[in-house]
Amino acid sequence: METFAALAHGMAVAVQPMNLLYALIGVFLGTAVGVLPGIGPALTVALLLPVTYKLDPGGSLIMFAGIYYGGMYGGSTTAILINTPGESASMATALEGNKMAKAGRGGPALATSAIGSFVAGTIATIGLAFLAPWLVDFAVRFGPEDYFALMCVAFITVSATFGDSPVRGLTSLFIGLTLGLIGIDKLTGQARLAFGIPELLDGVEVTTLAVGLFALGEALYVASRRHHTEEKIEPVRGSLWMTREDWKRSWKPWLRGTMFGFPIGALPAGGAEIPTFLSYSTEKRLTKHPEEFGKGAIEGVAGPEAANNASAAGTLVPLLTLGLPTSATAAMMLAGFQQYGLNPGPLLFAERPDLVWGLIASLFIANVMLLVLNLPLVGLWVKLLAIPQPWLYAGILVFATMGTIAAKPSVVELSMLAAFGVLGFLMRRFDFPIAPVVVGLILGPIAESQLRRALAISLGDPIVLLQSPMSATLLGIALVALLAPFVLKGLGRFRASED
Amino acid sequence: MTDLPQGPASRRIDRAGLVIAFALAALAAVLVWDSRQLQTTTMYGMGPEAMPVVIAVGLGLLAIGNLIDALRGNLPPRESADPRAVWLILGGLALLIAIIGLGGGFILATSALFVTTSAAFGRRAILADSAIALVMTTLIYLAFDRLLTLSLPTGPLERLL
Numbered sequence: 001m002e003t004f005a006a007l008a009h010g011m012a013v014a015v016q017p018m019n020l021l022y023a024l025i026g027v028f029l030g031t032a033v034g035v036l037p038g039i040g041p042a043l044t045v046a047l048l049l050p051v052t053y054k055l056d057p058g059g060s061l062i063m064f065a066g067i068y069y070g071g072m073y074g075g076s077t078t079a080i081l082i083n084t085p086g087e088s089a090s091m092a093t094a095l096e097g098n099k100m101a102k103a104g105r106g107g108p109a110l111a112t113s114a115i116g117s118f119v120a121g122t123i124a125t126i127g128l129a130f131l132a133p134w135l136v137d138f139a140v141r142f143g144p145e146d147y148f149a150l151m152c153v154a155f156i157t158v159s160a161t162f163g164d165s166p167v168r169g170l171t172s173l174f175i176g177l178t179l180g181l182i183g184i185d186k187l188t189g190q191a192r193l194a195f196g197i198p199e200l201l202d203g204v205e206v207t208t209l210a211v212g213l214f215a216l217g218e219a220l221y222v223a224s225r226r227h228h229t230e231e232k233i234e235p236v237r238g239s240l241w242m243t244r245e246d247w248k249r250s251w252k253p254w255l256r257g258t259m260f261g262f263p264i265g266a267l268p269a270g271g272a273e274i275p276t277f278l279s280y281s282t283e284k285r286l287t288k289h290p291e292e293f294g295k296g297a298i299e300g301v302a303g304p305e306a307a308n309n310a311s312a313a314g315t316l317v318p319l320l321t322l323g324l325p326t327s328a329t330a331a332m333m334l335a336g337f338q339q340y341g342l343n344p345g346p347l348l349f350a351e352r353p354d355l356v357w358g359l360i361a362s363l364f365i366a367n368v369m370l371l372v373l374n375l376p377l378v379g380l381w382v383k384l385l386a387i388p389q390p391w392l393y394a395g396i397l398v399f400a401t402m403g404t405i406a407a408k409p410s411v412v413e414l415s416m417l418a419a420f421g422v423l424g425f426l427m428r429r430f431d432f433p434i435a436p437v438v439v440g441l442i443l444g445p446i447a448e449s450q451l452r453r454a455l456a457i458s459l460g461d462p463i464v465l466l467q468s469p470m471s472a473t474l475l476g477i478a479l480v481a482l483l484a485p486f487v488l489k490g491l492g493r494f495r496a497s498e499d
Numbered sequence: 500m501t502d503l504p505q506g507p508a509s510r511r512i513d514r515a516g517l518v519i520a521f522a523l524a525a526l527a528a529v530l531v532w533d534s535r536q537l538q539t540t541t542m543y544g545m546g547p548e549a550m551p552v553v554i555a556v557g558l559g560l561l562a563i564g565n566l567i568d569a570l571r572g573n574l575p576p577r578e579s580a581d582p583r584a585v586w587l588i589l590g591g592l593a594l595l596i597a598i599i600g601l602g603g604g605f606i607l608a609t610s611a612l613f614v615t616t617s618a619a620f621g622r623r624a625i626l627a628d629s630a631i632a633l634v635m636t637t638l639i640y641l642a643f644d645r646l647l648t649l650s651l652p653t654g655p656l657e658r659l660l
Contacts, residue, residue, distance in 0.1 A: 051647060164575070167564035171523065174557050178526060181554065185537075185547035192547060193533050216592070223584035223619045390620035391631070394613040397588070398636060401595060401612060402605075402651075406643065409652045411600040418592040425585065430515065431575040448550045455544030 007129050010357025014365055019062050023362050026063035027369045030070020035078050035381045039215065039396055041071030042328040042438070046210035047399055049332070049339060050407035057340035058355050062362040064336050065316075068329050069121060069363065072309050073370045076113040077381050080106060080301070081234050089272035089308045092280040096293070096300030101234035103296045108242045112250045112298055113305040114374040115242075119251075120258040120306035121367040124313030127262050128320075129360050133349070135321040140346040145454035145465050147322075149474035151447040154268040154324050156481045159436035166485040168432045175423075176440020179204045186445075187452060199412040206335040206442055208404055210328070212417045213434050215400035217424015219393045224425070226389075233385050240375065250302040253283050257306030265314020268326045272311040279303035313363065320344050320356060323446070328435040331442045516569025523562035530555035584619040591615030604654020606636045 013019065033044045044067050052060045072089070079090035080097035093113060100109040142150075159173035160166040182193045183203030194200040242250065260275040260282070283299040284290070293300060318324040323345040325331035337344050342352065349356050374381070387395075404417050427434060458464035466472045534551040568574060591612040598608035613632035614625060622628060640657060643649050651657075 051649065054647075054649075165568075167561060167568060170557070171519075171561045171565060174523075174554060174561055175526075177554050178530065178558070181530070181551055188538075188547050190537050190547050192537065192551060193530070195533075216588075219616065220585050220588055223588055223616075224580040224582070225578055226584060226620060227581060388622075390617040390622040390628075393620055394616040394628070394632070395635070397591075397616050398609045398613050398632075398639070401592075401609060402639065402643075405599065405605060405608070406649050406651055409599055411596055414592075414596045414599060418589070418596065421592065422589070429577060429580065430519065451550075452545045458544075460544045 003130055003133055006133070006353060006357045007361060009354070010359075010361035011364075013058070013354050013358030014062070014362040018056075019059055019358065019362060020365065022059040022063040023066045023366050024369060026066020027070040027073075027366050027373060029063075030067035030072075031074040031077075031370065031373055031381060032070075032384060033067070034071035034074020034076075035384050036074075036387075036392065036396075037078055037082070037385075039218075040075070040329070041068050042210060042332045042435075043214040043400075044071065045329065045332040045336060046207045046214065047403045049207045049336060050403045052336075053339050057342060058358055060340075061333075061336060061355070061359050062366075064333050065359055065363055066366045066369075068312060068333065069309070069366050070370055070373075071329070072121075072312050073114060073117050073374050074381065076117070076305050076308070077110060077374070077378065078385065080109045080113065081382060082385060089276055089311070091273065092276040092304035093301055093308070095280065096297050098234070099294070099296035100298065100301065101296075105296060105298075106234055107240040108246050108298060109296075109301050110378055111240055111242045111375060112246060112302045114371060114378075116250065116254040116257065116302045116306040117309040117374075118367055118371040119254045120261060120308075120310040121313055121370075122364065123255075123258050124262040124265075124310040125360065125363045125367065127266075128313050128317055128363070131266065131317055132321050132356075132360070135317065136346045136349045139322055142322075142346075142470065143454065143468060144450040144457070145468050145471040146474065148447055148450040148454060149465065149471040149478070150268070150322065150324060151443055151450070152478040153474050153481065154318075154326055154443065155436075155440070155447070156478045157268055158326060158439050159433070161481045161485055163433050163485075164431065166482075168430075169436055172427065172432045172434070172436040173440045176437035177444040179209065179437070180441045180444030180448075186449065197412060199408075199410060203445075204416070204441060205404075205407070205413070206332070206438070207407070208413060208417050209420050209441055210332055210335075210438055211400045211403060212420025213424035213427070213437060214328075215396055216417065216421025217428055217434070219397055220421060220425035221428040222389075222393065224429070233382070235382075240378065246298055249289075249298050252286075253279070253299045253303035254306040256282060256286075257303040257308075258310040261307035261310025261312075262314040265311030265326075266317040267314075268318050268324055272308050272315075272327070275307040275311045276304040279307040316363075320359075321346065321349070325439060325442065328438045331435075331438045334442055511572050513569045513572050513574045516565060516574050520562045520566035520569055523558050523565060527555040527558035527562065530558065587615050587619035591619075598654070599652055602652070602654055604657045605640050605651040606633065606656045607654055608652075609636045609639075 029044060030041060033039045045064050075090040076093050079094035080101050083094050083098035097109045155173055159169035163169035182200055184191050184201050191201055257279040260279045264275040280300055280303060283303040284293050287297060287299050289297060315327050315330045318326055319330045319333060323343055325334045342348060404413055454464055530551045534548040537548040539546040539548060594611040595608045598611060610632035614628045617628045640651055643651050
């Protein structure tokens with residue numbers, strides 16, 4: 001019952017006019033960037049961080065969460081209409097959704113994905129509201145060694161366990177960890193990897209890294225292989241409304257997708273790809289219309305879209321209760337908290353309940369807003385897809401560099417941005433995943449300080465990591481997660497086998 | 500990024516993969532070298548030099564892993580890339596950095612990047628794009644300056660506003 005009281009209090013915070021406005025701006029921006037190919041929610045939050053540091057923290061975080069949810073809705077529109085999913089989480093949607101659009105059923109495809117996202121987002125946000133206090137009660141007993149072990153699990157699962165190649169995933173992670181070392185060591189005040197450059201003493205800005213990797217890297221990559229692809233926008237034909245038959249075929253996939261998405265998102269298992277593809281293959285198996293799969297079956301859109309949104313809400317569970325980001329967007333949101341000196345975790349629930357519960361309550365409002373924004377206004381978003389590619393990417397780069405120019409207009413900082421852009425391009429070219437770099441940069445220094453704190457308490461005895469049952473279990477899980485992809489070759493091929 | 504092997508992954512040695520493995524090993528060496536100038540002042544537990552060494556060991560192992568992939572030709576297939584487009588955008592970024600560094604201001608710097616990026620994506624109308632870029636960046640500058648009260652670098656154009 002505590003949860004209801006807290007949620008009611010949070011709702012009172014969320015319906016304040018300013019916070020409603022922030023939520024509206026967030027979902028609007030989120031949908032727009034989700035629709036635009038080439039920018040995802042992680043990049044949008046990164047671009048907004050330097051602009052929002054003067055604003056009220058509660059409102060900004062509500063806006064960031066709106067961007068996160070909105071990006072998920074918008075990404076599905078692009079996946080359905082031009083078959084170039086903006087982010088990997090929409091890949092499953094593109095499989096059937098684009099076929100539906102080609103067959104003139106783009107309207108119902110967009111509708112089932114928007115309504116399914118709403119259903120899944122709402123159920124998963126309820127799950128978040130009830131799971132979070134329980135997990136917080138559990139997490140207050142965590143010692144520094146337990147946190148360190150938990151972060152090890154996140155490092156491994158985000159980089160090694162579910163990717164195409166554990167070696168390339170871990171390489172990305174270690175590049176991020178290396179970047180995290182740069183700057184003054186907080187415990188002893190000594191400079192690491194600064195090479196006498198004063199700008200490096202503060203460390204690498206998360207926003208500079210994210211904007212370089214995501215915006216510049218993506219623009220360079222798309223420009224370099226422009227001659228390979230031709231995008232074709234499918235016009236939205238037919239009624240936007242779903243028939244009775246469509247509803248009947250959609251509601252079960254929505255609920256099943258939610259059941260896949262929320263738990264997998266809430267575990268530090270990284271990424272929404274796994275639940276979306278699990279949902280896709282489940283619907284393919286359970287459908288009464290197997291002949292339609294591959295030609296545009298509505299179940300194949302409804303299920304993965306629901307799984308996608310539910311896992312986005314699930315990702316907020318470890319982020320808010322443990323301070324543990326398990327996706328690039330969650331890492332950027334953690335950077336958003338840190339910008340205001342806030343550290344997500346059990347303490348934040350105790351110290352700033354208005355902020356945390358206001359944020360959770362605003363997610364319900366954001367979902368309603370997104371349903372309204374996406375169904376009647378879908379024509380507006382489709383127009384965004386018609387922006388010519390040269391202007392689109394030129395504009396993206398202007399906005400991308402603008403954030404850094406506004407925050408730190410120095411030659412060193414801008415050169416770092418350009419260097420990260422080249423890094424992002426090369427990583428895309430050679431198929432290294434990007435998210436582990438961002439997670440490594442932001443979580444690496446936290447993991448190091450937790451480990452050093454644990455070892456200082458134990459007077460330098462590393463056995464402390466195994467004496468706490470929690471920490472020992474988690475380290476065991478991390479080890480299994482690290483070795484599993486090498487032992488079971490099939491796990492890494494999970495994605496490849498689906499398409 | 501010009502003379503990379505193309506087509507599906509062959510069982511031949513991948514030269515780009517060798518470069519990646521070498522770069523990771525070099526990065527590990529830099530970490531170890533840098534950690535040696537740190538002083539251990541901690542009485543118990545880890546000093547600041549421990550984590551760089553741990554990460555360096557990890558990078559070293561990954562260099563070996565990448566080397567094995569490269570020797571086996573296990574890298575995923577790559578499509579041919581258009582170096583001209585990449586250099587155009589990088590040139591735009593270099594222009595942007597130079598203009599900001601020399602005090603040319605936000606509008607000129609980002610307009611330069613806009614025009615080169617647009618050209619990299621195949622547009623040929625440099626004059627029209629320049630006009631669009633100048634109008635757009637001027638509007639952004641005004642929005643930042645007047646609405647958000649955040650200061651962007653000023654140059655000759657900004658002082659006229």
